[in-house]
Amino acid sequence: MKTALFYFSGTGNSLVLARKLSAKLNGAEIISIAEAINKNIVVDVECVGIIFPVYMFGLPLIVLRFLKKLNPLKNKYIFAIADFGGAAGDPLGQMNQELKPLGLKLNAGFFVRMPDNYIPLFEAVKEDRQQKMFKKAEKRLEEIAPIILNRQEAKIEKTFFLLTAILSIIHKICSPQIPVMDKHFWVDEKCNGCELCQKVCPVFNIRIVDHKPVWLHHCEQCLACLHWCPTQAIQFFGKSTLKHKRYHHPETHITDFLSK
Numbered sequence: 298m299k300t301a302l303f304y305f306s307g308t309g310n311s312l313v314l315a316r317k318l319s320a321k322l323n324g325a326e327i328i329s330i331a332e333a334i335n336k337n338i339v340v341d342v343e344c345v346g347i348i349f350p351v352y353m354f355g356l357p358l359i360v361l362r363f364l365k366k367l368n369p370l371k372n373k374y375i376f377a378i379a380d381f382g383g384a385a386g387d388p389l390g391q392m393n394q395e396l397k398p399l400g401l402k403l404n405a406g407f408f409v410r411m412p413d414n415y416i417p418l419f420e421a422v423k424e425d426r427q428q429k430m431f432k433k434a435e436k437r438l439e440e441i442a443p444i445i446l447n448r449q450e451a452k453i454e455k456t457f458f459l460l461t462a463i464l465s466i467i468h469k470i471c472s473p474q475i476p477v478m479d480k481h482f483w484v485d486e487k488c489n490g491c492e493l494c495q496k497v498c499p500v501f502n503i504r505i506v507d508h509k510p511v512w513l514h515h516c517e518q519c520l521a522c523l524h525w526c527p528t529q530a531i532q533f534f535g536k537s538t539l540k541h542k543r544y545h546h547p548e549t550h551i552t553d554f555l556s557k
Contacts (some may be wrong), residue, residue: 298343300325300445305335305360307519308498309546310380310411311504312553315348318378322443330363331499331556336446340367344374344445347392351379352518353403355468356395358475359500359517362443364395374448376405376455378441380434382422383412389453405444405451414520414539427547451511470476479512481534482522494522496555508538525551 302325306312312327319325325346327424349360375396379388389406396402412422412430422430444451455461479502490508500517503510510522510531523531526544532538 301342302346305330307521309549311387347377351381354464380411406453421542421544479516487528
């Protein structure tokens with residue numbers, strides 16, 4: 298019973314979840330949404346999983362665009378895993394609503410807590426706590442895998458209903474601003490013009506001008522450029538990130554994110 302796992306990831310959490318779940322699903326195929334979205338997607342499998350981070354209490358915009366390409370998935374088992382660091386909102390319910398006009402539905406939807414990468418607001422999670430979170434995530438995948446293997450219908454997970462309603466409203470109002478939030482990126486004197494930020498951007502939102510990055514206002518807010526910058530020269534929202542340690546999942550490497 299073939300399974301395809303589509304993932305979106307800027308700093309590795311969703312990618313690692315996809316890899317670990319694949320091993321528990323007898324070697325499911327792992328496919329980057331950022332690479333697949335601009336191609337003709339042919340899904341010749343019985344089961345499809347979508348693994349993504351929660352952005353602004355909802356779905357990343359690239360995942361929303363990707364869902365609209367899923368018409369060939371009728372009569373297939375579809376599940377999703379949303380990884381989050383703070384408040385989750387209702388991204389799984391949102392996904393289910395987006396699938397309905399396509400004649401599709403989520404057969405199961407799960408939350409997995411992972412380290413938050415949004416260092417413009419928070420300090421990066423300390424490494425000892427990261428390890429504890431990774432162990433809990435591994436245990437969570439062990440619970441999820443049998444449900445997927447047996448193609449079981451499972452409750453689509455959500456947070457407390459009142460909090461879900463509030464966060465869903467925030468997402469609906471604020472998410473349209475995500476593409477232009479890149480106006481808050483800037484580079485300090487540590488920038489050496491290596492162009493790595495351009496190469497890791499999953500949506501080709503960075504152009505190099507005079508050896509410095511320029512953002513093009515169709516950003517996903519994945520923060521890959523900020524976290525993978527080898528000199529930590531990329532900053533965001535004034536000086537808020539200057540002293541904050543960068544984050545990427547320790548089981549990933551920069552080569553996992555280079556644009557193809």
